[in-house]
Amino acid sequence: MSVFLKNCWYAAAFSDEVGREPIARTILDIPMVFYRKEDGTPVALLDRCSHRFAPLSIGTLVGDEIQCGYHGLRFDCSGKCTANPHNDGKALKAADIDSFHIFERYGFVWLWPGDPELADPSLLPHFHFLEDDDTWKVLKGVLYVKGNYQLVTDNLLDLTHAPYLHPGFKMPGVTPEQQLAATTTKTERDGNTVHYHRMRNGLPPNQATIDLFGFPNEPCQTRTHMHWHAPALINFDNGSKFEGQDDLEGFCFPQAHCITPETETTCHYFFAAARNLLRDEEEIDHALMDVLNIAFRTQDEPMIEAVQQRMGNTGDLDSLNPVLLKTDAAPVMARRIIRELLDAEQAEETVIAAE
Ligand code: FES
Ligand SMILES: [Fe+2]
Structure with a gap:
């Protein structure tokens, strides 16, 4: 059983910590990687490649996607594996990873680790x-x-x-x-x-x-x-x-x-x-x-x-x-x-x- 609440907001980062260089941060015992898409939207994914568990935070951004720095699997902002260079670059469904619900307000990136359907911004303090x-x-x-x-x-x-x-x-x-x-x-x-x-x-x-x-x-x-x-x-x-x-x-x-x-x-x-x-x-x-x-x-x-x-x-x-x-x-x-x-x-x- 988790010792942490999941259906609630946590501060994940200050907005200005998250940019086009991926950053690693463990929250609720879960390694996460944060970065921004080209349009500025922040992204949070599991910081562990599904292949040999390399941290994706030491990988490379390719457009809005992140490419693992070990053997090159690529993931989109929802955690879907979009490319496997060892199989003609085809997507590999079994390699998908978790993504996390986040949004920005007050100069913070807020994380809702539980059910995204329940994520209600009005629950934040004003x-x-x-x-x-x-x-x-x-x-x-x-x-x-x-x-x-x-x-x-x-x-x-x-x-x-x-x-x-x-x-x-x-x-x-x-x-x-x-x-x-x-x-x-x-x-x-x-x-x-x-x-x-x-x-x-x-x-x-x-x-x-x-x-x-x-x-x-x-x-x-x-x-x-x-x-x-x-x-x-x-x-x-x-x-x-x-x-x-x-x-x-x-x-x-x-x-x-x-x-x-x-x-x-x-x-x-x-x-x-x-x-x-x-x-x-x-x-x-x-x-x-x-x-x-x-x-x-x-x-x-x-x-x-x-x-x-x-x-x-x-x-x-x-x-x-x-x-x-x-x-x-x-x-x-x-x-x-x-x-x-x-x-x-x-x-x-x-x-x-x-x-
Ligand atoms: S560990 Fe990521 S592609 Fe191998
Ligand atoms: Fe004090």
């Missing part, structure tokens, strides 16, 4: 800040994390780790305990979405907001709302403003966090972060990227990897009976939804197999 260049400047990156993808979700849906793991997000003169005491949280489930609302009042902005955007060191309102969509797409509404201001008059830093399993114990972690202030300042691009890289790459990632090491070869945290804290409400809710969806998918597969 990352509005990734489609409005007039209001937002976007920075993005991808991490390769040696940890189960749900450990990244746990990290994002429980931001009480921030004052301990991310000293750079500290407020001047405020202890982690004061920070937590000034924060109210609310966790709600809506279908297969978890809303994890956090509001902080009466404390100054964090040091980075003061340093980079010239915010005064005065009490403000900060929101860090996470909206999680199964299995691992997070729409993060993050910002600080002063009493009486609209959100956009303050600092808004909305983010997309999209975590895609590679294997049970590794994942691809895509993030895109947008800002509304000082959009044309390149120094701010660099400074903000430094803030994100320090937090994500040098603090979250090593912690998640260390946790995975302590878990051993399993990606299933629940099987290890972790102690739960009150602050685990949102991650626990997300894990429960994944469990329910997996059970439903597996029951469906069992019925189909029995028919």
Whole structure:
């Protein structure tokens, strides 16, 4: 039985990673190759030739088709073997390979590994800040994390780790305990979405907001709302403003966090972060990227990897009976939804197999 949901969207790549050079990426334990047709449409195929299992990603594009670099079988965008050079160039039906359903939106290539008939773009979160260049400047990156993808979700849906793991997000003169005491949280489930609302009042902005955007060191309102969509797409509404201001008059830093399993114990972690202030300042691009890289790459990632090491070869945290804290409400809710969806998918597969 698969440990991964199939009838859902995963981020497969940033759009600008996929071009006329095939790229290899393993997703849900499946080796895939991505490239673009001559008209720009992205293609995803199994990255394993049906003959001697050579990766097609090290083959060659011929028009819209890909030719295996080992003995020259050729495949079209649907995975059909269109030419076998060892039999007068005739197509070889038995050599067909799998193709995968993908489409582009918000600067990502999205993958639906399950039944393409069920692939519904409206199930994606609405990352509005990734489609409005007039209001937002976007920075993005991808991490390769040696940890189960749900450990990244746990990290994002429980931001009480921030004052301990991310000293750079500290407020001047405020202890982690004061920070937590000034924060109210609310966790709600809506279908297969978890809303994890956090509001902080009466404390100054964090040091980075003061340093980079010239915010005064005065009490403000900060929101860090996470909206999680199964299995691992997070729409993060993050910002600080002063009493009486609209959100956009303050600092808004909305983010997309999209975590895609590679294997049970590794994942691809895509993030895109947008800002509304000082959009044309390149120094701010660099400074903000430094803030994100320090937090994500040098603090979250090593912690998640260390946790995975302590878990051993399993990606299933629940099987290890972790102690739960009150602050685990949102991650626990997300894990429960994944469990329910997996059970439903597996029951469906069992019925189909029995028919
Ligand atoms: S391995 Fe691809 S043609 Fe032989
Ligand atoms: Fe973090």
